[in-house]
Amino acid sequence: MDMHAHNFRLVTNEPPCDECQAEPFCLQSIFSGEQLRTFKNAVRVKGPYKRGEVIYRAGTPFNSIYFIQRGAVKTQVCTVSGVLEVTAFCLVGELLGVDGIGCENYPADAVALEETWLCELPFSQIKAMCSACDEFHQALILRLGRTINSDVYQWALARNLKAKQKVAWFIYDLFKRVRSRNASDLRTIPLPMRKTDIANYLGLAPESLSRALNALDNDGIIVNKTNNICLVDLQQVKMMSVI
């Protein structure tokens, strides 16, 4: 069914990028002329994935990384007793599946959080392009480095925070990521994921997250809605999220 769904969703490459909300952050910006042609032939647009739909499962062979054209994705691992733990959120303009590099299989499930369109980059092609173009290789390494860095070392700093600070940290991180794709001055960021997902990701009970968000709202630092959060006092949010 999964495979069938993929086939169903597969869109031709001509023109693959018209609907992309994240074109300025696409790796293709490095290329021109013949190389751009090669790149565009290598990638495939896939979508739409509906909310809750699985993009790939943990344990399936790692063949591709994905660029998120539109939408948002969560990754989650399943413990031996069947508890799901959210490991990351990927937003528009970010890379998905990077955690599979160096592994036979993807280590986590990837699940769409809203209607999502992806640009698939087969890893074999990526390797070929890395060999052919050093600039591409460097750009890719930089992206991967940044991804790993934020996944690992940000968490190292966040794990000793109290619930309220953790939440502030999460909100501020999300804000930075949204803003970097979208230089506008908006302080209201959408939350494509469920609050329960956020709680899980932060290692909090949903009730604790709810209380922490409430506390921040009562302090006048944020305005907490179901599907978005407004960072009223940006400086304060930033301050709270550091030890």
Add this chain to the structure above:
Amino acid sequence: MDMHAHNFRLVTNEPPCDECQAEPFCLQSIFSGEQLRTFKNAVRVKGPYKRGEVIYRAGTPFNSIYFIQRGAVKTQVCTVSGVLEVTAFCLVGELLGVDGIGCENYPADAVALEETWLCELPFSQIKAMCSACDEFHQALILRLGRTINSDVYQWALARNLKAKQKVAWFIYDLFKRVRSRNASDLRTIPLPMRKTDIANYLGLAPESLSRALNALDNDGIIVNKTNNICLVDLQQVKMMSVI
């Protein structure tokens, strides 16, 4: 002073590997003949680093990764308010500095936990060898993948554990790493790091770690000493460390 210390410690390449405790896990095992010669010329043995000595600092340029021949290392980042957070422990036979790949600078300090000898692999040379030898490239990627995987995804699973379970998880992880380098059946693993470092790494107060270790000891699952831990009931330790 740092630079000076390095020069002081620099040992000639002939013979670099005689004292290595981790030779079977060295990347050179891939090579033979002329390539082995090239590899041996590329690497440099450095040591001894005394306990507490800084190997590299966060923010200094990333030039090399290191293979730990002997000893053990912790990496730590410093928060804006000056609090140190331990991000990882690296043991004999493991790679240090991997967190710098894709970055201009090392993201964390590396500090020796005991008398430590390293084998330095300049990243420029690594890149050259990757181009020259696909098998090496694959082996390296595999190592990096495993490192990242354990740093990121293991933590994702551990972050929702209670103190006692976190401690069991840490001990079991350490046990697996020690055993994989050293196929003996010993159940007593040395602790090159301070208990305060472990507590920091696990996001616990030192007192909480102490109590958790005590509880495990009282349960008859481990024997808790200052510089080592004996896993009396291995199965139980493993069981406790999963959700």
Add this chain to the structure above:
DNA sequence: CGAATGGTTGACTATATTCAAGCCAAGTGG
């Protein structure tokens, strides 16, 4: 020997989880 550091213990406090109940908005079927 005395100081310093790391580790432990106990009492108290802060913090987060659990459980149970209720609310609200969105989707469903009559």
Add this chain to the structure above:
DNA sequence: CCACTTGGCTTGAATATAGTCAACCATTCG
């Protein structure tokens, strides 16, 4: 169009858990 259900979210009270503070013990190091 309106009850009805559902899932996600919130609230309050009771409980479990970890952190803090202060004192103390053990080892190491000068």
